[in-house]
Amino acid sequence: MTHCVLKRVYIHQLLRFLTKQEEIMFSRGVFVALSFMVTFLRTVSSCDYNCTYRPYFIPSRLVVKHGDSTSAACHLCSSCQDNKFMLEFPAGEDSRNGTVISWTSPKMTEWGRSVLCHYSITATDKMCCSELPVTVYKPPDSVSIGFANHSGQLYEARQYTLQCKVHNVGPVRYVKVTFYRGSTVLERLPAKNSVNEARENVTYTLNVNASKEDDGVQYRCEAKLELGSEGPQKPPMMTSQTITATVHYKPQRQDPTPPDQITVTQGDTLQMNCTAEGNPHPSYSWRFLPASLPLSNNSVLTIKSAAFAHQGNYTCSVSNGVGTLDVNFNVVVKANIIPYIAIATAVVLVVIVGGVVHWYRHSRRGQYNLRDVFHLNKPHIAVPTAE
Numbered sequence: 001m002t003h004c005v006l007k008r009v010y011i012h013q014l015l016r017f018l019t020k021q022e023e024i025m026f027s028r029g030v031f032v033a034l035s036f037m038v039t040f041l042r043t044v045s046s047c048d049y050n051c052t053y054r055p056y057f058i059p060s061r062l063v064v065k066h067g068d069s070t071s072a073a074c075h076l077c078s079s080c081q082d083n084k085f086m087l088e089f090p091a092g093e094d095s096r097n098g099t100v101i102s103w104t105s106p107k108m109t110e111w112g113r114s115v116l117c118h119y120s121i122t123a124t125d126k127m128c129c130s131e132l133p134v135t136v137y138k139p140p141d142s143v144s145i146g147f148a149n150h151s152g153q154l155y156e157a158r159q160y161t162l163q164c165k166v167h168n169v170g171p172v173r174y175v176k177v178t179f180y181r182g183s184t185v186l187e188r189l190p191a192k193n194s195v196n197e198a199r200e201n202v203t204y205t206l207n208v209n210a211s212k213e214d215d216g217v218q219y220r221c222e223a224k225l226e227l228g229s230e231g232p233q234k235p236p237m238m239t240s241q242t243i244t245a246t247v248h249y250k251p252q253r254q255d256p257t258p259p260d261q262i263t264v265t266q267g268d269t270l271q272m273n274c275t276a277e278g279n280p281h282p283s284y285s286w287r288f289l290p291a292s293l294p295l296s297n298n299s300v301l302t303i304k305s306a307a308f309a310h311q312g313n314y315t316c317s318v319s320n321g322v323g324t325l326d327v328n329f330n331v332v333v334k335a336n337i338i339p340y341i342a343i344a345t346a347v348v349l350v351v352i353v354g355g356v357v358h359w360y361r362h363s364r365r366g367q368y369n370l371r372d373v374f375h376l377n378k379p380h381i382a383v384p385t386a387e
């Protein structure tokens with residue numbers, strides 16, 4: 001770190017020196033080289049960042065949007081001697097007022113630069129130095145989402161890579177990308193560990209496994225520049241367009257598998273439901289063994305009145321170009337015993353009725369006899385009642 005800063009000091013000084021000396025540089029090449037060497041050696045050997053009374057910056061960190069104006073001030077401690085107190089800065093102007101040197105840049109366009117403030121420590125060849133880090137940032141020009149190396153529909157159970165492209169953003173180490181599936185967060189990616197200070201085009205990726213639940217789902221991504229407390233109150237943020245996934249999947253049945261055997265009573269309605277889900281919508285075809293009957297192309301096969309001829313194995317083939325699903329129904333038709341019960345009941349009834357009639361006739365004859373008996377005895381019965 002210190003080494004870096006020292007190099008920077010050296011570069012700043014060289015640049016400023018060269019700019020000032022531009023016209024006479026060639027005629028005084030040797031002098032330039034010597035001066036430069038002297039400056040370099042002096043700076044490298046003497047900048048002390050751990051000195052007791054360091055100059056300090058207000059603010060202590062600068063975060064500025066690329067192209068914006070910015071300013072800071074370096075303060076010398078009140079007891080410190082104003083000995084070669086000066087500022088080194090990437091661009092702009094400095095102005096001095098007592099123990100304060102202010103720096104302003106009307107348009108900050110340099111990436112990863114810092115401002116250096118120092119003074120000479122009396123009676124030594126050392127300088128007491130402070131550095132102001134300046135973070136120049138650039139919100140993205142655009143953010144776009146798509147599938148990497150893929151266009152068109154997705155297929156279930158395959159893996160795809162979502163790609164979020166962030167254009168012209170920097171520095172990348174402050175960029176955080178979030179992938180969304182509908183309105184829920186799919187993944188928050190940590191910032192990339194990049195040392196590049198300047199703007200870049202960056203791509204963030206996320207692997208996803210397509211499932212049928214993803215059919216019709218919208219994906220988007222969002223890039224946010226999180227620059228810390230010195231950064232803007234509302235972190236710059238940009239959202240991509242949305243893409244809608246189309247997931248193709250082979251037919252599958254929703255409900256638990258149907259009973260492989262269906263028992264139906266002769267004359268009843270036989271219904272086999274083969275309805276399946278798939279994308280694209282599946283088509284149905286029914287096969288029947290042993291007999292070959294003209295069957296429908298519907299998902300539900302209905303036979304109004306089941307007969308013994310309908311007994312057998314039915315296969316429903318559901319297909320949609322992605323795959324085919326065969327569903328088997330083994331139909332058993334059992335005899336309708338209600339007519340037999342009816343006949344048996346009728347027979348029983350006939351027998352009963354016959355018996356009753358026979359008994360009635362027989363009883364009627366008996367009744368006459370009884371009546372005769374009652375008739376004869378009636379007065380006799382009445383007599384005890386009167387008594």
Ligand SMILES: *[C@@H]1O[C@H](CO)[C@@H](O)[C@H](O)[C@H]1NC(C)=O
Pocket residue numbers: 002049050
């Ligand atoms: C400055 O002081 C810090 C501790 O305060 C120390 O870690 C660092 O090494 C010192 N740097 C130099 C150049 O002496």
Ligand SMILES: *[C@@H]1O[C@H](CO)[C@@H](O)[C@H](O)[C@H]1NC(C)=O
Pocket residue numbers: 097098
């Ligand atoms: C210098 O700073 C003092 C206060 O510290 C202020 O009163 C004065 O106006 C400043 N001078 C200039 C030229 O800015």
Ligand SMILES: *[C@@H]1O[C@H](CO)[C@@H](O)[C@H](O)[C@H]1NC(C)=O
Pocket residue numbers: 148149161205
């Ligand atoms: C896309 O394809 C290119 C070349 O065909 C390959 O270099 C790249 O790694 C692929 N990207 C992904 C995310 O698979």
Ligand SMILES: *[C@@H]1O[C@H](CO)[C@@H](O)[C@H](O)[C@H]1NC(C)=O
Pocket residue numbers: 167168199200201
């Ligand atoms: C980013 O990509 C655009 C084109 O898509 C290009 O014009 C621009 O120079 C790129 N920026 C960087 C920093 O590479």
Ligand SMILES: *[C@@H]1O[C@H](CO)[C@@H](O)[C@H](O)[C@H]1NC(C)=O
Pocket residue numbers: 159207208209
């Ligand atoms: C996708 O499925 C594969 C196995 O089929 C698994 O290894 C991988 O972790 C899955 N990826 C995601 C993002 O779920």
Ligand SMILES: *[C@@H]1O[C@H](CO)[C@@H](O)[C@H](O)[C@H]1NC(C)=O
Pocket residue numbers: 254255273274275276300
């Ligand atoms: C067939 O089954 C599906 C579900 O698998 C159901 O939605 C549909 O109503 C059923 N149709 C009939 C006629 O029972």
Ligand SMILES: *[C@@H]1O[C@H](CO)[C@@H](O)[C@H](O)[C@H]1NC(C)=O
Pocket residue numbers: 294295296297
């Ligand atoms: C079922 O569809 C096929 C073609 O998909 C057609 O040839 C056949 O006639 C259709 N059957 C019925 C009963 O509609």
Ligand SMILES: *[C@@H]1O[C@H](CO)[C@@H](O)[C@H](O)[C@H]1NC(C)=O
Pocket residue numbers: 289290311312313330
């Ligand atoms: C129907 O299939 C079952 C086995 O799934 C088999 O035992 C039976 O014999 C088949 N019936 C006919 C009529 O093919």
